[in-house]
Each structure stands twice: as C-alpha cells, then as structure tokens.
Amino acid sequence: MRQDTDATTGSGSPPDAAEIAQLLAAGAAAPSSHNTQPWRLRWHDGAVEVHGDPDRALAAADPDGRELRMACGAALANVRLTVRAQGRRAHVQLLPEPEEPWFFGRVRPGAALPPTGWEVELAAAIPRRHTDRHPFSGRPISAALREQLGRAAWRERCRLVLVDGSEQRRQLRELTAEAHRRQRADPAFVAEWERWIGHSDRVDDGLPHPRARHEPRPDDAWRLRDFAGTIAADERFPGEDPVEDEPTIAVVASYDDTRLAHVQAGQAMEQVLLTATARGLASSFVASPLEVATTRVQVRALLGGVLWPQMVLRLGRGRSVHPTPRRADTGD
Ligand SMILES: Cc1cc2nc3c(=O)[nH]c(=O)nc-3n(C[C@H](O)[C@H](O)[C@H](O)COP(=O)(O)O)c2cc1C
Incomplete structure (x- = not known):
C-alpha cells in the first residue's frame, strides 16, 4: 500500500550520511513492548526499510505479532516525520512485498519540500517522548x-x-x-x-x-x-x-x-x-x-x-x- 504525503516526485539532493543516521535513529526511538525493539532498520536503495525481527518477538505476550507490527508502524511514523523535517517529500509504502511477511514498510525521501511548523514540532518530540509510569496529576486535558x-x-x-x-x-x-x-x-x-x-x-x-x-x-x-x-x-x-x-x-x-x-x-x-x-x-x-x-x-x-x-x-x-x-x- 502506498501512502505518499504528496504524489509528485522530483529531484532533490538525497540525504547525506548524517541525515540517514538521523532517520535510522528516529525509527529506533519508537516504543515497543518490553522494549524489545523488534525491528531491523536499514538504508537500502535510497529508502529506509523497516523489517520486523522474529528473534525479538514475544511469543507469550504477543503470540500473533500484533504489537510487534505496531512497534514497527511507530518506527515508520518516526522515519516519515523525520524525512519531512529534513525538508523532503516522504513516499511511504506499507507491506511493500506481499511475499515478505516481515517487511512492514519503506520510506523513500523525495524532492525538496519545506516541512510545516507542526511537522517540525512532531519530529522534535520523537527523542523527547518517553513512557512515564508515574502518577499523573488530575488536571484535565482541554x-x-x-x-x-x-x-x-x-x-x-x-x-x-x-x-x-x-x-x-x-x-x-x-x-x-x-x-x-x-x-x-x-x-x-x-x-x-x-x-x-x-x-x-x-x-x-x-x-x-x-x-x-x-x-x-x-x-x-x-x-x-x-x-x-x-x-x-x-x-x-x-x-x-x-x-x-x-x-x-x-x-x-x-x-x-x-x-x-x-x-x-x-x-x-x-x-x-x-x-x-x-x-x-x-x-x-x-x-x-x-x-x-x-x-x-x-x-x-x-x-x-x-x-x-x-x-x-x-x-x-x-x-x-x-x-x-x-x-x-x-x-x-
Ligand atoms: C505495543 C506496546 C505495548 C506496551 N505495553 C506496555 C505496558 O503494558 N506497560 C508499560 O508500562 N509499558 C508498555 N509499553 C511501553 C514500553 O515498555 C516502552 O515503549 C519501552 O520500554 C521503551 O521505552 P520508551 O517508550 O520510554 O521509549 C508498551 C509499548 C508498546 C509499543
């Protein structure tokens, strides 16, 4: 399934090594059950690929792999937002190869496109999001x-x-x-x-x-x-x-x-x-x-x-x- 943020493709300078490292780190910052980090993230053929790692599956807590796929979905969202924050279009394919059940998605940086302010804010939140198990104050959310x-x-x-x-x-x-x-x-x-x-x-x-x-x-x-x-x-x-x-x-x-x-x-x-x-x-x-x-x-x-x-x-x-x-x- 393809989920382009914009259907137009065009030329733009491809991400450099530091930007690629930033994309992979954003994916790896995703939450995962028991912090298993059940993904393999790699830069391949001009795109970040998100594969699930069967060795990190939780057979008892998550026998169907539903939460594993959710963690990989969260990693894909982070990569996509970071591509946008780097100022490029993000071309996303989910489950790109039907015969590869552990290949969950690919994000390909495309032509230059300035991010919106909100995209920048969301991408900046990636390293700041942490699971907080403390009691929360009762102040209501608007x-x-x-x-x-x-x-x-x-x-x-x-x-x-x-x-x-x-x-x-x-x-x-x-x-x-x-x-x-x-x-x-x-x-x-x-x-x-x-x-x-x-x-x-x-x-x-x-x-x-x-x-x-x-x-x-x-x-x-x-x-x-x-x-x-x-x-x-x-x-x-x-x-x-x-x-x-x-x-x-x-x-x-x-x-x-x-x-x-x-x-x-x-x-x-x-x-x-x-x-x-x-x-x-x-x-x-x-x-x-x-x-x-x-x-x-x-x-x-x-x-x-x-x-x-x-x-x-x-x-x-x-x-x-x-x-x-x-x-x-x-x-x-
Ligand atoms: C699918 C899923 C299920 C999770 N279940 C729980 C849970 O039941 N209790 C809990 O305290 N944390 C849960 N977590 C949070 C993880 O423990 C946490 O994401 C992981 O330890 C990494 O820490 P971080 O979220 O602070 O980056 C879950 C996370 C995911 C993605």
Missing part, C-alpha cells in the same frame, strides 16, 4: 487538545476513543486487572517477562532498570505493569499521592484487524504519543487487556463492537522521566 489527539489518530486511518464514562472506565479497569492476573498466572508469560525485564545482562534493550520490579504495584488501577520500578518513594513529587486520580484513558482503535491495520495502528499510536509530547502531556501504555484474547473481545464490545482496540493509552500531566536505552545496531 477539549481542544483531546480533539487534536483524535485527529492525530484519524490521520492514520484510525480512531482514538476516549474512555470517559465512569461505568465504561470501571469495566475497562476490571478487564485490565483480569488480564493482568491471567498473565501473572501463565508461566510462559512470566518466563518471557523475566528474560526482558530487569535482567542484569540487558543494557541496551528490555527494561534494565536497576529497580525493575517483577511484581506489579498492588494499589493501582492503570499501572499494574509498573515493571520499571520507577515509583520509588524518593522519586515522587513532594506530597504526591502514589495512587493517581483519573488519568485520561484513550484507546487507539482500527476499522480492521489485519497485518496492515496493525502497522497503521502503530503509526496512529505514535502520532498520538508525539502530539501528546509536543503539547506537554505525558503518556504510558496499558497493554494487558488487549494481549489476552478473551479480555480483548470484551474491550471491543465495550467500545461498541465495531472498532478493533489496538492500544490503551494513559495520558496526563507528568514529569520528566529517564529515557530507556536503545541498541546501537538497528540494521543489517
């Missing part, structure tokens, strides 16, 4: 900003469903807790978790935080998987209540549940996250209820039964957090 977040998902053919109603939130919280319980009771899930989270050998992938916690916080609704152990007492705001009030909960949802839809949902997720970052919002992920098949069906029903939920996001007013490492070699 209606205008909520609408802008919705448009960010819409631009990638997805929807952002804001879960506002108290009954809907209660049900989603219960499904999250249920999924979390099931995963913690699954030895394969726990073994996989322990390979990626808090493992002392991991320095540039996984979550190598020295305080990594294998058990979730018992006292929280949305941050059950606080596996970075980031909420140590000395890291709180003075007087901060470790149990937050009501963060904004938003679900990135698609009209389909195909491989292509997963890549597009990853792009939408990243556009939402970068929009949030550019507008001063913090964000984190609540993946469990969509990782367990039975609770995902229930979340789908909760949203009306038409859209496919792809990622639950928690948004709010946060604080500065440490970046999670990335591996240096992202290509082949």
Whole structure:
C-alpha cells in the first residue's frame, strides 16, 4: 500500500550520511513492548526499510505479532516525520512485498519540500517522548487538545476513543486487572517477562532498570505493569499521592484487524504519543487487556463492537522521566 504525503516526485539532493543516521535513529526511538525493539532498520536503495525481527518477538505476550507490527508502524511514523523535517517529500509504502511477511514498510525521501511548523514540532518530540509510569496529576486535558489527539489518530486511518464514562472506565479497569492476573498466572508469560525485564545482562534493550520490579504495584488501577520500578518513594513529587486520580484513558482503535491495520495502528499510536509530547502531556501504555484474547473481545464490545482496540493509552500531566536505552545496531 502506498501512502505518499504528496504524489509528485522530483529531484532533490538525497540525504547525506548524517541525515540517514538521523532517520535510522528516529525509527529506533519508537516504543515497543518490553522494549524489545523488534525491528531491523536499514538504508537500502535510497529508502529506509523497516523489517520486523522474529528473534525479538514475544511469543507469550504477543503470540500473533500484533504489537510487534505496531512497534514497527511507530518506527515508520518516526522515519516519515523525520524525512519531512529534513525538508523532503516522504513516499511511504506499507507491506511493500506481499511475499515478505516481515517487511512492514519503506520510506523513500523525495524532492525538496519545506516541512510545516507542526511537522517540525512532531519530529522534535520523537527523542523527547518517553513512557512515564508515574502518577499523573488530575488536571484535565482541554477539549481542544483531546480533539487534536483524535485527529492525530484519524490521520492514520484510525480512531482514538476516549474512555470517559465512569461505568465504561470501571469495566475497562476490571478487564485490565483480569488480564493482568491471567498473565501473572501463565508461566510462559512470566518466563518471557523475566528474560526482558530487569535482567542484569540487558543494557541496551528490555527494561534494565536497576529497580525493575517483577511484581506489579498492588494499589493501582492503570499501572499494574509498573515493571520499571520507577515509583520509588524518593522519586515522587513532594506530597504526591502514589495512587493517581483519573488519568485520561484513550484507546487507539482500527476499522480492521489485519497485518496492515496493525502497522497503521502503530503509526496512529505514535502520532498520538508525539502530539501528546509536543503539547506537554505525558503518556504510558496499558497493554494487558488487549494481549489476552478473551479480555480483548470484551474491550471491543465495550467500545461498541465495531472498532478493533489496538492500544490503551494513559495520558496526563507528568514529569520528566529517564529515557530507556536503545541498541546501537538497528540494521543489517
Ligand atoms: C505495543 C506496546 C505495548 C506496551 N505495553 C506496555 C505496558 O503494558 N506497560 C508499560 O508500562 N509499558 C508498555 N509499553 C511501553 C514500553 O515498555 C516502552 O515503549 C519501552 O520500554 C521503551 O521505552 P520508551 O517508550 O520510554 O521509549 C508498551 C509499548 C508498546 C509499543
């Protein structure tokens, strides 16, 4: 599938080595489940290619590879925005070679075209976006900003469903807790978790935080998987209540549940996250209820039964957090 930002092609100076390195780094800054960084990014034949890496798949948490495709979609979105910020058209093909199931997309820089101010802001947010698992302040997000977040998902053919109603939130919280319980009771899930989270050998992938916690916080609704152990007492705001009030909960949802839809949902997720970052919002992920098949069906029903939920996001007013490492070699 081709997704040109502009159909016109033309001549422009191709990216130099530093610009190519910047494109690959932007792709590698994408979020990924357990920070597996499940991609191989390479510059080939005048384009950045994003391939999935089957060796970095999460067989227990993500048996269908849906989240892996979303992470690669997020990497594609970052590359595309960075091509635009470098002042070139971005010609995007998703799933360019049908016989290559792990080849998720290609972004080819084209003719010179100055970026818009907003494209520059979004690209600048790429290295500033970090998952923030701290409690968020209860200050509400304005209606205008909520609408802008919705448009960010819409631009990638997805929807952002804001879960506002108290009954809907209660049900989603219960499904999250249920999924979390099931995963913690699954030895394969726990073994996989322990390979990626808090493992002392991991320095540039996984979550190598020295305080990594294998058990979730018992006292929280949305941050059950606080596996970075980031909420140590000395890291709180003075007087901060470790149990937050009501963060904004938003679900990135698609009209389909195909491989292509997963890549597009990853792009939408990243556009939402970068929009949030550019507008001063913090964000984190609540993946469990969509990782367990039975609770995902229930979340789908909760949203009306038409859209496919792809990622639950928690948004709010946060604080500065440490970046999670990335591996240096992202290509082949
Ligand atoms: C598909 C997907 C699922 C994720 N699930 C969770 C989650 O359930 N809980 C969580 O705290 N972080 C989750 N994350 C966030 C990753 O742990 C995070 O992106 C990774 O550690 C890299 O850190 P960064 O986002 O700060 O760059 C998820 C990310 C993605 C893309």
